[in-house]
Amino acid sequence: MASAQFVFYAELNDLLPATQRGMPCVVEYASHQTLKHLIEALGVPHVEVGSILVDGKVASPSLRPADGSRVEVFPDHSLPPGGPRFVLDNHLGRLAAYLRMLGLDTLYRNDYHDQELAQVASQEERVLLTRDRRLLMRKVLLFGYCIRHLEPPEQLAEVLSRYQILPPAGESAQAFQRCLRCNTLLQPVSKQSVLERLQPLTRLYYNEFHICPSCDQVYWKGSHVEHMQAMLREIRNPGAEYN
Structure with a gap:
């Protein structure tokens, strides 16, 4: 069999087996195998x-390398046309809520099947976020990213960094403008029109409200806003504390 030496750079090493990170690895392969196939066989999705x-x-990823080749693989730092829009798999519900809080167009359902996720991401040119590397290896995908961290606040920081999204400071025109349930843009609504739906303390302490025109959920700037702002302070200034 032929063999080639592969070298992966920067964060692509996160996706390699621990024994192969940060060093060249020699891969044996059959003559019909392409670079895409060989790279993904090592655990790195083409996206x-x-x-x-x-x-x-x-x-090109479709190249069949010659015996003895040295292959260097660099991470993709490009951004999707028009900026990142996301679709998340079933296990990233909290991250989806955080992204929606920041006003980012984020599709999420807890009953998506893998094929549906791949189709939505491909047809709508969305970034598929998942921890499932096999899912990211589907040929139809144009954009995708394998989440490395396990905790949602760290996942949020990771996504913001990867897609060069600057965490907003203070009040942001974009933040808190999407429905956390269905991703629809919210509309302002008078307090009087939703008064009967509010708890007594909410009636007393809040005067500005928004409503989702799709699912009719009512929003106001309660504790979730303070929590998100604390998290963003931590992302901008590591070492700050948030609850």
Whole structure:
């Protein structure tokens, strides 16, 4: 069999087996196998790959490398056209809520099947966020990212960093403008029109309200806003505390 030396750079090493991170690895392969196939066999989805160099020259993922080649694989730092819009798999519900709080267009359901996720991401040119690397290897996908962290606040910081989204400071025109249930943009509504739906303390302490035109959920700037602002302070200034 032929063999080639593979070198992965930067955060792509997170996706490799621990024994292969940060060092060249030699891969044996059959003559019909392409770079895409070989890279994904090592655990790195094609949507995370930017440029590929074979013996110092830019190469297509469809290339069949020659025996003895040196393959260098670099991460993709590009942004989707028009900015990132997301679709998240079933296990990232809290992250989906955080992204919606920031006003980011984020699709999420807890009953998505893998095929449906891939189709939605492909057809709508959305970034698929998941911890399932096999899902990210589906050919139809254009954009995707494998979440590394386990805790939702760290996942949020990771996504904001990867897609160069600046955490808003203080009041933001974009933040808190999407429904946390269904992702629809909220509309302002008078307090009087929703008064009968409010708890006594909410009636007493809050005067500005929004409503979702799709699912009719009513919103006001309660404790969830304070929690998100504390989290964003932590992301901007690591070491700050949030509850």
